[in-house]
Amino acid sequence: MPTRLPLAAAAALGASALLLTGCVPNTPAGDALNVAITDTSCAVSADTAPAGAITFELDNTGSDLNEFEILADDKLRIVGEKENIAPGQPVSYTVQLDPGTYYTACKFQLVGEPIGLAEFTVTGEAAVVDADRQALEDEAVTNYIAYIRSQAGELLPRVQQLVAAYQAGDDATARTLFAAARVPYERIEPTAEAFGDLDPKIDYREVDAVAEGLDWTGFHRIEKDLWVPDADALNSDGTSAWLDWQPSTPEQRTRFGDQLVADVQQLLDLVSDPTFTVSLSDISNGAIGLLDEVATGKISGEEDWWSHTDLSDFAANVDGASVAFGNVEKLASTSDEGETLASEIRKQFDALETVLAQYGSVDDGFTPYDQVTDAQRKQLSDAVNALAEPLSQLTSTVLGV
Amino acid sequence: MTASPPTPPGPDDGISRRGLLGLAAVGGAGLVVGGAAGGALAASVAGAASGSGSTTRYDFYGGHQAGITTPAQDRLHFAAFDLADGATRDELASLLADWTDAAARMTQGLEVGETGAVDGSPYAPPEDTGEALGLPPSGLTITFGFGPTLFETAEGVDRFGLADRRPPALEPLPRFTGDALDPARSGGDLCVQACADDPQVAVHAIRNLSRIAFGRASLRWSQLGFGRTSSTSTSQVTPRNLFGFKDGTANLKAEEPAEVAEHVWVSSEQGPDWMVGGSYLVARRIRMIIESWDRVQLAEQEDLVGRTKGEGGPLSGGTEFAPIDLDATDADGTPAIAADAHVRLAHPDVNGGIRLLRRGYNFVDGNDELGRLDAGLFFLSFQNDPARFVTVQRSLARDGLNEYLRHVGSAVFAIPAGVPEGGSIGDALLA
Numbered sequence: 159m160p161t162r163l164p165l166a167a168a169a170a171l172g173a174s175a176l177l178l179t180g181c182v183p184n185t186p187a188g189d190a191l192n193v194a195i196t197d198t199s200c201a202v203s204a205d206t207a208p209a210g211a212i213t214f215e216l217d218n219t220g221s222d223l224n225e226f227e228i229l230a231d232d233k234l235r236i237v238g239e240k241e242n243i244a245p246g247q248p249v250s251y252t253v254q255l256d257p258g259t260y261y262t263a264c265k266f267q268l269v270g271e272p273i274g275l276a277e278f279t280v281t282g283e284a285a286v287v288d289a290d291r292q293a294l295e296d297e298a299v300t301n302y303i304a305y306i307r308s309q310a311g312e313l314l315p316r317v318q319q320l321v322a323a324y325q326a327g328d329d330a331t332a333r334t335l336f337a338a339a340r341v342p343y344e345r346i347e348p349t350a351e352a353f354g355d356l357d358p359k360i361d362y363r364e365v366d367a368v369a370e371g372l373d374w375t376g377f378h379r380i381e382k383d384l385w386v387p388d389a390d391a392l393n394s395d396g397t398s399a400w401l402d403w404q405p406s407t408p409e410q411r412t413r414f415g416d417q418l419v420a421d422v423q424q425l426l427d428l429v430s431d432p433t434f435t436v437s438l439s440d441i442s443n444g445a446i447g448l449l450d451e452v453a454t455g456k457i458s459g460e461e462d463w464w465s466h467t468d469l470s471d472f473a474a475n476v477d478g479a480s481v482a483f484g485n486v487e488k489l490a491s492t493s494d495e496g497e498t499l500a501s502e503i504r505k506q507f508d509a510l511e512t513v514l515a516q517y518g519s520v521d522d523g524f525t526p527y528d529q530v531t532d533a534q535r536k537q538l539s540d541a542v543n544a545l546a547e548p549l550s551q552l553t554s555t556v557l558g559v
Numbered sequence: 560m561t562a563s564p565p566t567p568p569g570p571d572d573g574i575s576r577r578g579l580l581g582l583a584a585v586g587g588a589g590l591v592v593g594g595a596a597g598g599a600l601a602a603s604v605a606g607a608a609s610g611s612g613s614t615t616r617y618d619f620y621g622g623h624q625a626g627i628t629t630p631a632q633d634r635l636h637f638a639a640f641d642l643a644d645g646a647t648r649d650e651l652a653s654l655l656a657d658w659t660d661a662a663a664r665m666t667q668g669l670e671v672g673e674t675g676a677v678d679g680s681p682y683a684p685p686e687d688t689g690e691a692l693g694l695p696p697s698g699l700t701i702t703f704g705f706g707p708t709l710f711e712t713a714e715g716v717d718r719f720g721l722a723d724r725r726p727p728a729l730e731p732l733p734r735f736t737g738d739a740l741d742p743a744r745s746g747g748d749l750c751v752q753a754c755a756d757d758p759q760v761a762v763h764a765i766r767n768l769s770r771i772a773f774g775r776a777s778l779r780w781s782q783l784g785f786g787r788t789s790s791t792s793t794s795q796v797t798p799r800n801l802f803g804f805k806d807g808t809a810n811l812k813a814e815e816p817a818e819v820a821e822h823v824w825v826s827s828e829q830g831p832d833w834m835v836g837g838s839y840l841v842a843r844r845i846r847m848i849i850e851s852w853d854r855v856q857l858a859e860q861e862d863l864v865g866r867t868k869g870e871g872g873p874l875s876g877g878t879e880f881a882p883i884d885l886d887a888t889d890a891d892g893t894p895a896i897a898a899d900a901h902v903r904l905a906h907p908d909v910n911g912g913i914r915l916l917r918r919g920y921n922f923v924d925g926n927d928e929l930g931r932l933d934a935g936l937f938f939l940s941f942q943n944d945p946a947r948f949v950t951v952q953r954s955l956a957r958d959g960l961n962e963y964l965r966h967v968g969s970a971v972f973a974i975p976a977g978v979p980e981g982g983s984i985g986d987a988l989l990a
Contacts, residue, residue: 439682506774509645536777540643544774554683 190250193262195243196220200264200274209257209282216240217248225265227308228253233261233275234345235481236304241268256284269311269426294489295438302441302485303434306346309478310426313342317422321415324380327408333384337467340377341520343422344474345481347451348444349436350425359421363460364403365395375417378462383411385464394460438486442553445482448475449546457539459527469517469524472538476514480507483549486556496555499548506545513541613756615698619663621977623824623836624984626700627916627941628813630792632754635784635920636761637842637937638769639706639747639970640776648719648989651709654775655985658703658751658768659978665760668696671767688770691763699755701764703984704840704972707731709748724988726834728944729973732841736956737966744844744968747779752840752939754918758785780968782844784920784937791918797871797879801847801921801934802963804864805871808879809902811916822914825943825976833987836976838941841948844922844968847935852963863959865900873902885909899959910954913947915940935964945971 190213192203197220218224227239237260238253257280263272316339323332343350343361351357358367360376367374383406387399406414428434436444455461456472483503491497518524530538617625642651661671670676672686679685710725711717731746753764762783769778788800789807793814800806811818820826825834852860861867861874871879875887875895885903887895896903907914918939926932942948948971955961975987 537644540773540777543777544643547770547773550684554680557682559680559682 190215193217193226193264194219195224195226195264197222197224197266198273200226200262200276202262202276202278205277206279206281207255209255209280209284211252211254212280213250213252214240215248215250216243218243218245220245220266222267225268226251227263227265227272227304228255228278229261229263229272229275230481230484231259231261232477232480232484233272234305234477235484236301236308238301239304255280257282265308265311270315271312272308291489291492294492298438298441298485298489299436302436302482303429305481305485306349306429306436307426309342309346310422310429313339314419314422314426316342317419320380321419324384325408325411325415327411329384332380333465336377336381336384336465337462337470337523338520340467340471341474341477343377344451344471345478347475347478348440348447349429351447352440353425353428356421356425356428360418360425363394363463365393365397368402375414376421377418379406379414380418381462381465383414387464394463438489438556439553441482442486442490442556445479445486445552446546446549448479448482449542449549451475453539453542453546457535457542459535462527466526466528467524468527469514469530470520473514473520473524476507476510477520479549480511483507483552486552490552490555493555493558499551499555502548503545503552506541506548510541510545513538613697614695615756616668616696617666617698617700619666619701620980620982623838624702624974624977625666626702626752626754627823627838627918627974628791628819629698629700629754630795630813631787631789631918632698632700632761633756633785633787634754634758634761635787635937635939636753636758636765636781637784637939638751638753638765638781639779639842640749640751640769640772641779642709642718642748642776643774646718646775648721650775651719652983652985652989654772655703655989656983657771659983659985661767661771662701662703662764662984663980665691665764665767666696666699666701668694668699671771688763688766690766691760694757694760694763697755697757697760699753699760699764701768702752702754702840702974704750704752704974705729705988706747706749706970706972708746721988724831724833726831726973728829728839728946729971730945732945732969732971733949735952735966737961737964738969739965739967740969741967744780746970747972749776750840750842750970750972758783782842782922782937782968783924784922786921788919788921788936789917791916800919800936801849801923802852802860802864802960804860804866804868805879806919806936807917808866808871809883809906809914811914818914819916822947823916823941823943829943833990834973834975838943838974839945839948840972840974841938841940841942841945842968842970842972843938843966845936845938846933846965846967848931848963848965849934850931855963862897862900865896865902874900897959899957901955901958901960904954904958905951910951913942913950915942915948915951941974 191207193214193216194201195216195218202214214226216226222245224243225239225241226243228237229235230237237255240249240251243249260278260280261275262278263275266273316335320332320335320339323335347357347361350360358370358372361378362372362374362376363378364374364382382403386405389400391399393399393401452472452475456468456475459466459468461471462468487500491500517530617629619625664671670687674686676685676687676689676692707725707729709719710721710729751765751768753761755761755764765781787798789810790797791810791813793812797805797808811822813819823838825837827835857868865874865883866872867874872881873883873896875884883896883902883906885896885906885908889895903909918941920937920939921934922937923932923934940948975984978984978986
């Protein structure tokens with residue numbers, strides 16, 4: 159059989175295959191992996207396992223509840239998680255994994271950034287595709303809800319940091335925190351939008367709030383205080399930036415900051431509610447909706463009119479769409495036609511991420527959007543369109559109607 | 560489906576925009592014209608009468624592409640596309656095949672795709688965008704072409720292994736006097752000319768082809784046109800351009816097959832083989848400074864053009880179609896047709912006998928920041944060598960009309976021959 163793998167890699171594969179067939183017993187119960195959890199660490203006893211049902215023995219020696227999760231290779235999409243691991247009460251958790259690269263992590267008190275993120279490789283052959291459609295649907299919904307909760311959980315502390323600096327008048331620090339604080343929100347924006355008045359309070363732009371007669375609060379109110387417009391600057395609708403607007407007083411900063419934290423806390427509470435759920439079409443339509451956000455709001459640079467951090471929102475929307483797609487990918491791929499569509503979507507996600515990577519990353523920041531030329535914007539727009547077109551077919555394919 | 564001669568191309572399960580009843584009506588009363596078939600050229604065009612019959616339907620498949628000698632329809636939507644970064648030769652081939660299939664359907668009045676505008680899944684966007692539902696074919700023709708950059712980019716990159724297929728005649732046009740070209744309105748890897756008697760049908764065609772292209776190619780520039788400024792058949796009256804003058808009186812007409820063969824179609828002697836039966840298209844977006852023009856005295860307007868404004872007869876005498884006498888003089892001995900008159904400089908006698916088949920349209924794209932209409936002529940000409948256009952355009956360097964004209968967009972495309980049913984417009988190029 160011809161191979162395109164370099165020799166060393168092929169040799170390594172051969173060795174691990176040998177290991178699998180020769181040295182590892184096939185009974186999963188016999189080789190459970192141990193996970194030592196503290197408030198600040200998450201150590202898995204091995205960084206690899208053969209494909210199939212993998213069992214983790216979770217032992218929390220910390221001071222409060224913890225959570226163990228397994229993320230896909232984008233470090234975002236949750237493929238399995240065990241919540242509410244209490245100190246001193248070891249618990250066993252089994253998850254079915256196909257070959258590939260994953261990441262393990264813990265979440266102290268079930269919220270915030272993943273702790274002890276570590277690569278975890280699953281080797282061998284993929285299990286026979288689960289023919290049980292209901293099981294696939296349940297898995298997609300369960301994992302997407304977990305993702306929404308994890309992002310809402312990361313959002314809160316980031317917003318708290320941003321608001322703390324904003325309220326303290328430390329604008330330089332607040333400016334550095336602004337884009338990153340928005341990322342978890344932009345990844346799950348369709349969820350927030352589903353809660354009616356929450357998205358307007360958190361994420362409305364000034365022109366929209368004015369048009370709808372709403373009290374203007376949220377990220378963009380803070381943004382304009384942090385990037386104070388020049389005297390002759392214009393809003394995106396061509397009106398003067400200073401029309402009915404003045405930089406917030408310290409009292410107003412306290413109010414706007416507290417309001418944003420409260421709204422984000424409410425979002426977290428809503429998605430953490432045990433009755434919170436999403437439907438299959440919510441997931442696939444969420445992926446489509448996030449790309450529409452990019453195509454209409456981010457490409458034009460209207461979203462972050464003063465900070466020009468649009469590309470960070472752009473990337474977060476794409477992350478969110480990619481995760482949502484990943485959750486229903488198996489379901490979409492149950493027919494030949496669906497498999498073709500799914501591979502086209504995946505290809506276009508990769509192409510878009512490659513174009514986006516020319517301008518930075520979510521972690522390191524992006525080129526300010528006002529420095530992105532029209533020709534570059536068109537290249538980004540072309541890549542968005544190339545993805546959005548096949549993605550628009552996803553719901554029909556996932557639902558099979 | 561009906562007794563009408565052309566077989567609807569593409570899958571037989573296609574759905575009509577009009578439904579079966581509509582199709583039957585077309586079969587009974589509609590005018591069906593095999594316009595693209597080389598052999599049937601004269602007869603087919605003679606049948607097209609006014610071209611305003613909105614049930615007019617032209618074959619897509621045939622020896623030459625439709626939309627060249629086809630009697631000029633009233634409306635235009637023209638689009639230039641660039642291939643996507645990193646697009647492959649296979650993607651180019653698949654795009655041209657998909658475009659061919661969609662174009663064959665739309666020109667017959669059918670919807671794009673198997674499920675069309677309203678018969679697909681309620682959970683998926685419709686295959687066809689739907690704005691032409693219920694509209695007849697409206698004489699729609701769709702004509703495809705390949706720009707020089709498809710073969711080799713300006714930087715000399717051969718993206719699709721086509722550099723050695725580039726016809727030597729297909730080169731970017733040289734710079735002309737009076738050019739004020741905007742790169743964003745010029746060039747392009749591919750072009751699509753959609754002409755129809757109903758603007759909605761022409762726009763529907765470009766919109767759906769653009770959508771099909773996403774991921775493989777994207778719009779570089781596009782142009783809407785109204786009020787054809789040329790007639791390509793003796794059955795059509797000569798229309799007027801935005802200067803208010805009849806335009807294209809001396810144009811090449813479909814009823815002159817020998818002349819069309821001599822001036823328009825690429826011969827086997829000219830080659831290359833894959834271009835035989837094709838042509839070359841020059842597109843120029845010519846802005847007219849009409850506010851200034853409208854202050855010019857009638858006599859001077861006529862002198863600048865070389866024809867009377869009302870009848871359109873040459874200033875050397877006679878009615879519209881009277882031959883132009885370039886040597887005629889007035890009583891005082893001055894030339895009846897001025898040295899810088901447009902008709903003199905564009906005349907075959909001063910251009911080595913060259914005639915172009917023109918197919919231009921008027922445009923008005925809103926107004927500029929000075930409150931002037933952004934109006935003019937979207938010039939389109941077909942010829943079997945772009946050098947013929949270059950000769951005429953260089954002659955026009957002294958044209959007195961230039962004071963009122965700005966050439967702001969420019970492109971040249973190789974127009975391949977037509978394809979038989981089942982073929983793709985890219986077959987000859989990519990063979």
